[in-house]
Amino acid sequence: MLTNPRSDRVKAVRALSRRSARERSGRFVADGPQAVREAVAYAGAGLLDLYVTQEGQRRHPGLVESARAAGRHVHEVTDDVLVAMSETGAPQGLLAVCRRPDATLEQVLAAAPRLLVLLANVRDPGNAGTVIRGADAAGADAVLVSDASVDVYAPKAVRSTAGSAFHLPVVTGLDVAATVAALRAHGIRVLAADGAGSTLLPDADLTGPHAWLLGNEAWGLSEETRSLADDVVRVPILGRAESLNLAMAATVCLYASAAVIAPH
Amino acid sequence: MLTNPRSDRVKAVRALSRRSARERSGRFVADGPQAVREAVAYAGAGLLDLYVTQEGQRRHPGLVESARAAGRHVHEVTDDVLVAMSETGAPQGLLAVCRRPDATLEQVLAAAPRLLVLLANVRDPGNAGTVIRGADAAGADAVLVSDASVDVYAPKAVRSTAGSAFHLPVVTGLDVAATVAALRAHGIRVLAADGAGSTLLPDADLTGPHAWLLGNEAWGLSEETRSLADDVVRVPILGRAESLNLAMAATVCLYASAAVIAPH
Numbered sequence: 001m002l003t004n005p006r007s008d009r010v011k012a013v014r015a016l017s018r019r020s021a022r023e024r025s026g027r028f029v030a031d032g033p034q035a036v037r038e039a040v041a042y043a044g045a046g047l048l049d050l051y052v053t054q055e056g057q058r059r060h061p062g063l064v065e066s067a068r069a070a071g072r073h074v075h076e077v078t079d080d081v082l083v084a085m086s087e088t089g090a091p092q093g094l095l096a097v098c099r100r101p102d103a104t105l106e107q108v109l110a111a112a113p114r115l116l117v118l119l120a121n122v123r124d125p126g127n128a129g130t131v132i133r134g135a136d137a138a139g140a141d142a143v144l145v146s147d148a149s150v151d152v153y154a155p156k157a158v159r160s161t162a163g164s165a166f167h168l169p170v171v172t173g174l175d176v177a178a179t180v181a182a183l184r185a186h187g188i189r190v191l192a193a194d195g196a197g198s199t200l201l202p203d204a205d206l207t208g209p210h211a212w213l214l215g216n217e218a219w220g221l222s223e224e225t226r227s228l229a230d231d232v233v234r235v236p237i238l239g240r241a242e243s244l245n246l247a248m249a250a251t252v253c254l255y256a257s258a259a260v261i262a263p264h
Numbered sequence: 265m266l267t268n269p270r271s272d273r274v275k276a277v278r279a280l281s282r283r284s285a286r287e288r289s290g291r292f293v294a295d296g297p298q299a300v301r302e303a304v305a306y307a308g309a310g311l312l313d314l315y316v317t318q319e320g321q322r323r324h325p326g327l328v329e330s331a332r333a334a335g336r337h338v339h340e341v342t343d344d345v346l347v348a349m350s351e352t353g354a355p356q357g358l359l360a361v362c363r364r365p366d367a368t369l370e371q372v373l374a375a376a377p378r379l380l381v382l383l384a385n386v387r388d389p390g391n392a393g394t395v396i397r398g399a400d401a402a403g404a405d406a407v408l409v410s411d412a413s414v415d416v417y418a419p420k421a422v423r424s425t426a427g428s429a430f431h432l433p434v435v436t437g438l439d440v441a442a443t444v445a446a447l448r449a450h451g452i453r454v455l456a457a458d459g460a461g462s463t464l465l466p467d468a469d470l471t472g473p474h475a476w477l478l479g480n481e482a483w484g485l486s487e488e489t490r491s492l493a494d495d496v497v498r499v500p501i502l503g504r505a506e507s508l509n510l511a512m513a514a515t516v517c518l519y520a521s522a523a524v525i526a527p528h
Binding site: 034137139163164236240243251258 | 298306394397398399400401402403404426427428431432466499500501502503504505506507508509511512515516519522523526527
């Protein structure tokens with residue numbers, strides 16, 4: 001039982017709320033029952049350490065048992081220790097330290113993807129995580145993230161994925177122009193989703209393999225980035241709203257793709 | 265120029281971050297340029313007081329002028345006063361106190377609506393606001409909110425609407441069962457959106473007037489509430505995600521409706 005909230009181990013976990021520490025160590029935190037459940041199910045040996053309180057163990061016995069059975073390091077900790085480890089202060093009895101999965105663009109392309117998302121300049125961790133969740137739900141093959149975007153392994157982003165960070169490949173640190181070129185070289189059309197688009201979503205050609213290129217929450221995509229795309233598509237706005245938020249627009253676009261690519 | 269951040273007026277505005285004060289006074293706060301712009305454009309005399317700093321006036325001269333020209337009460341305030349008024353502490357130079365628009369279910373039904381949203385038990389203000397924004401974008405006629413839901417005039421909810429709270433009628437404090445009965449009596453089908461639904465969204469009948477019934481973020485709709493609906497519809501989950509979040513599911517459902525009701 002770990003009891004000292006000021007121990008070096010606790011400090012090292014807590015430090016993972018900083019991007020620099022995540023990048024240096026190649027580790028990140030998933031906390032709360034939902035994210036931890038998906039980490040146990042999908043992260044394999046990438047789940048490095050699981051920290052549980054007595055209450056967490058009592059409420060999620062199967063989960064902790066699965067982790068132990070799979071040979072993961074399970075540590076019992078006091079409530080104080082878990083709170084000190086977590087950025088949120090409310091980890092609900094469970095916290096996992098995981099290795100960043102290192103998917104590469106080459107691996108993603110080698111799997112002949114049909115539906116991708118490319119985040120060009122997303123700044124809000126909640127939005128980034130919600131887009132990953134939506135991409136997972138709509139059956140996308142991977143999410144690609146530019147070097148100018150928020151770190152999708154920030155605690156708030158991981159929480160917003162609701163476990164989807166463990167479900168599909170996420171490639172980070174990409175150059176947008178080079179990535180668009182690589183996608184097109186592999187026969188993947190690039191569709192920019194932007195309120196300035198001239199093609200309405202219902203008119204967009206979603207038949208072949210394609211990637212949705214999404215920009216910044218506040219200012220969308222730059223003209224330069226838009227010009228890289230094969231088409232610029234806008235979700236129709238039928239009422240008086242100025243726009244949809246990024247995650248909603250992404251989800252609507254992805255489900256439009258899914259209806260064409262994978263009709264049930 | 266209002267300069268005293270401890271004045272009774274400032275305290276009265278700040279108090280509107282509490283639900284009890286909003287309900288007692290029938291007032292709420294919209295802060296930041298986007299919400300204030302929509303309040304000036306759409307709230308009419310419902311915009312009771314507009315508070316602006318010098319910086320706010322400098323950055324949004326047209327907006328402040330429009331409010332003055334329309335006969336609204338515009339007050340110049342110091343930065344300290346505006347910060348003291350706002351729950352966020354970052355109102356970006358503009359804050360409006362508005363009267364709660366008092367749309368009623370009868371008014372909404374009298375306008376022969378074709379697409380509605382009924383929030384049964386939504387607890388997160390950000391989700392409620394985002395659903396209102398999505399409903400606006402998808403061209404819904406109104407949003408109906410049950411008495412067990414979060415107050416959609418909470419500051420965080422109003423911000424999440426991105427101005428849409430001023431665009432379409434929002435009726436609050438409704439009893440779910442009575443509202444469903446009233447909708448059906450007016451020939452409006454009620455479709456519950458729930459992961460437990462047996463009908464997949466692409467198979468749902470969206471041709472006639474209908475209302476989407478949405479439940480709680482965490483536990484969806486109760487069996488009792490689901491049983492009130494004409495059909496229970498689920499958004500297909502194609503990947504490994506357990507679900508979509510409430511606002512995403514709502515937006516996907518609403519856009520599916522819009523494609524049938526108002527094809528471009």
